[in-house]
Amino acid sequence: MSNLLLENVSVDFPIFGANKNLRLSLLSGLTGGRIIPNRLQKQTIIIKALENVSLDLREGDRVGLIGHNGAGKSTLLRVMAGIYHPTSGRLSVQGRLTPLLDIAPGLEPEDTGYDNIITVGLLLGMSLPEITAKLPGIVEFSELGDFIHLPMRTYSSGMMARLSTSIATSIDPGILLLDEGIGAADARFGEKIARRMKEMVERTEILVLASHSEALLGSMCDKAALMHHGKLLEFGSFETVQKAYHRVLQEG
Amino acid sequence: MTEERASAPAAARWGAALPTHESDANDFRVAAWDFVQGFRRHEIWKRQSLNEVRRRYRRTMLGPMWVTVSLIVFAVVLSFVWAGLFNQNVTTFLPFLLSGLVPWGLISAIIGEGTSAFAAGEGLMKSRQFPYTTLINIVIARNVIIFLHNLAGYVLVATLCGVAFTWATLLLVPGVMLLLLNSGWMCLLVAIFCLRYRDFQQLVASLLMIAVFVTPVFFNASQLQGKRTIIIHANLLHHMVDIVRQPLLGNVPSATSYVFCLVGGIVGWLAVFLLFARKRSRLAYWF
Numbered sequence: 052m053s054n055l056l057l058e059n060v061s062v063d064f065p066i067f068g069a070n071k072n073l074r075l076s077l078l079s080g081l082t083g084g085r086i087i088p089n090r091l092q093k094q095t096i097i098i099k100a101l102e103n104v105s106l107d108l109r110e111g112d113r114v115g116l117i118g119h120n121g122a123g124k125s126t127l128l129r130v131m132a133g134i135y136h137p138t139s140g141r142l143s144v145q146g147r148l149t150p151l152l153d154i155a156p157g158l159e160p161e162d163t164g165y166d167n168i169i170t171v172g173l174l175l176g177m178s179l180p181e182i183t184a185k186l187p188g189i190v191e192f193s194e195l196g197d198f199i200h201l202p203m204r205t206y207s208s209g210m211m212a213r214l215s216t217s218i219a220t221s222i223d224p225g226i227l228l229l230d231e232g233i234g235a236a237d238a239r240f241g242e243k244i245a246r247r248m249k250e251m252v253e254r255t256e257i258l259v260l261a262s263h264s265e266a267l268l269g270s271m272c273d274k275a276a277l278m279h280h281g282k283l284l285e286f287g288s289f290e291t292v293q294k295a296y297h298r299v300l301q302e303g
Numbered sequence: 304m305t306e307e308r309a310s311a312p313a314a315a316r317w318g319a320a321l322p323t324h325e326s327d328a329n330d331f332r333v334a335a336w337d338f339v340q341g342f343r344r345h346e347i348w349k350r351q352s353l354n355e356v357r358r359r360y361r362r363t364m365l366g367p368m369w370v371t372v373s374l375i376v377f378a379v380v381l382s383f384v385w386a387g388l389f390n391q392n393v394t395t396f397l398p399f400l401l402s403g404l405v406p407w408g409l410i411s412a413i414i415g416e417g418t419s420a421f422a423a424g425e426g427l428m429k430s431r432q433f434p435y436t437t438l439i440n441i442v443i444a445r446n447v448i449i450f451l452h453n454l455a456g457y458v459l460v461a462t463l464c465g466v467a468f469t470w471a472t473l474l475l476v477p478g479v480m481l482l483l484l485n486s487g488w489m490c491l492l493v494a495i496f497c498l499r500y501r502d503f504q505q506l507v508a509s510l511l512m513i514a515v516f517v518t519p520v521f522f523n524a525s526q527l528q529g530k531r532t533i534i535i536h537a538n539l540l541h542h543m544v545d546i547v548r549q550p551l552l553g554n555v556p557s558a559t560s561y562v563f564c565l566v567g568g569i570v571g572w573l574a575v576f577l578l579f580a581r582k583r584s585r586l587a588y589w590f
Binding site for chain 2: 060064065067129132133134135136137140141142143144145148150152153156157159161162166169170173174175176178179
């Protein structure tokens, strides 16, 4: 059984190399989390990106992360992914975790599309036999044809997006952490991607999706979590949280 | 099939559930997991290092032999002048020089590229959790590939110069292993420091440049007399070069060099492991 548990998780970011002016301007106009001058080390400032976030996600949960820019959505995803270790609090993950925050880490323009599928697949945590088994499917879905044997630098940006999304959506994710902005491909391919995304989401045990688009969240999630200045304001059914989000938008 | 499930028996020990996904897991266990998985997932570092070498020399005629060719040309030209300075034959000075430059090239490239091993891995390190030592393994493997090219070049030059390969030449194998053992911890050490303190990248680069002249690479250790010999005998880098250089010249390296490299390797790794275990969870915050 998959489970994703956060208990009172806080995350502080040290900002290195911020000069005094930048520090002052950061302190005056906050957009993100809360900024706290670090008393011990005057030269670094600390951004409180997450404060006491507690969440308990179970198998079958489809959770949308909602909130304005800098509210802590991406940071929260990265904490769940084990990238940022909580400054305080506790994270516990049971099950196989697949973060798709950056759609294809490690794409190399000099390598062929074919080589890149293997490299990225390995980096996404697939094994070599697993990739080999999925390769024909990925190639076919990307509609790249013989271009798959050419270096990626010869691809158009649409072709590149098609390849990276084809790889990313081929995995069996377990717990899937998804940051928005997937599939900047052409319109026809966009539909195809949407369908394939849906299929992938159906294979997931837990989905956490961060996005600004309420339509996207509404179509994929039944629950939602509202982030505001690094705090979790509300967690519950998508409709309730959506209302709370609108309230926050009006107030703020 | 996931990577974890694919390797079921050992995974039971080191983590179908990654210990890092329990945020209060013991630091040392996580670091040990990182080392074991970083090494075991050899598909990644083998592939990445080979690809990087290929990529760098793509569309060149000589490929990675470019490093070797330029190294040999450099050594030949230098030997013609310096053999005169040191009153030696070119045919003895050239193999001597090259037998030092080849291991030195390996050491300095591993340390030098270690400065950016983590710092250049931002895209990966901020997109997922994985064994960070993979990035170190890639640096080492890539430079071993280049080293092997240089080694082939050395054998060619040495044969032409009439260097007698003996049984002692076989000591090359443990020599290279010990060299890598020590370069490995140095690589991880500079990778950690250079991520946190970006000044270290510049600092390490200039220290390496000084080290190549202080360490007996261009000159023979026995040419130095008196008190100054301390900079040779206490210099771990010298011993790392010498346990590879002596076999290349058909000689047996000194026992002192083996002791230095063994002790240096063990103590170095212990210290760097402690540092890595304590700071691993902070690395992603340092970009």
